[in-house]
Amino acid sequence: MKKNKHQNKQSLNLSSSGEKPSAGARIKTEKKFGLKKWNIILCKNCGNAITSPETIISVNDKHIHTLTNLEDITFDIGCFSSANGSTIFGDSSPEFTWFKGFTWNLSICSNCLIHLGWYYQRKNETFFGLIVDRLMDTKSP
Numbered sequence: 001m002k003k004n005k006h007q008n009k010q011s012l013n014l015s016s017s018g019e020k021p022s023a024g025a026r027i028k029t030e031k032k033f034g035l036k037k038w039n040i041i042l043c044k045n046c047g048n049a050i051t052s053p054e055t056i057i058s059v060n061d062k063h064i065h066t067l068t069n070l071e072d073i074t075f076d077i078g079c080f081s082s083a084n085g086s087t088i089f090g091d092s093s094p095e096f097t098w099f100k101g102f103t104w105n106l107s108i109c110s111n112c113l114i115h116l117g118w119y120y121q122r123k124n125e126t127f128f129g130l131i132v133d134r135l136m137d138t139k140s141p
Contacts, residue, residue: 043085044136048111050085053137057081057127059099064132067098077117077129085110086128088119098129 041051056063059079068074087110092103102120107128109116117130 040138041080042136042138043109043112043114043116044134045114046109046112048085048109050109050116050130050135051080051083051128055080055082059127059129065098065129070096075117076132078132078135080128080130081126083107083116083119083128083130086116086119086130087113092121104129 039053040049041053042048043050057079059065062079064076064078066074066076086107089106089108092105094103097104097120099120102122102125104118104120106115107117107119107130108114114134115131116134117128120127120129
C-alpha cells in the first residue's frame with residue numbers, strides 16, 4: 001500500500017490486562033476505541049493495510065488479551081473479525097490453543113511476511129488474534 005503523505009501513523013494503543021486461556025470463546029462486536037471508520041490498521045513493519053476499525057470484536061468480553069505461550073513469550077493480541085491484508089499460514093492446530101474449542105493457524109502480513117498473530121476457527125466461527133505491537137493505525141487529517 002502506498003502511504004499518503006497526509007496520513008499520520010499512530011501506534012495502536014488499546015488497553016490490555018493479563019488473563020488465563022479461556023474456557024470457551026464468546027465473540028461479539030466491540031466498541032471502536034475512538035478509531036474512525038476511515039482509519040486503516042496497518043502492519044507496523046511495512047505499512048501494508050491489514051484491517052479496519054469496523055472489524056474490531058470482543059472475544060470473552062475483551063478485545064485485547066494478554067497471553068503467554070509455552071516459550072514464556074507474552075503477547076497482547078487484539079481480536080478482529082477479518083484481516084484481509086494478512087495471509088493464513090500453516091496447518092490448523094488444536095494444540096496449545098488460547099481459546100478453548102478453537103484451532104489456530106499463523107497469520108502473517110501478506111506483504112512483508114512478518115508474523116502478525118493467529119487465525120482461530122471452530123465450526124462456523126472465526127476470528128484473528130493480532131499482536132497489537134505489530135500494528136499501527138492511520139488517521140486522516
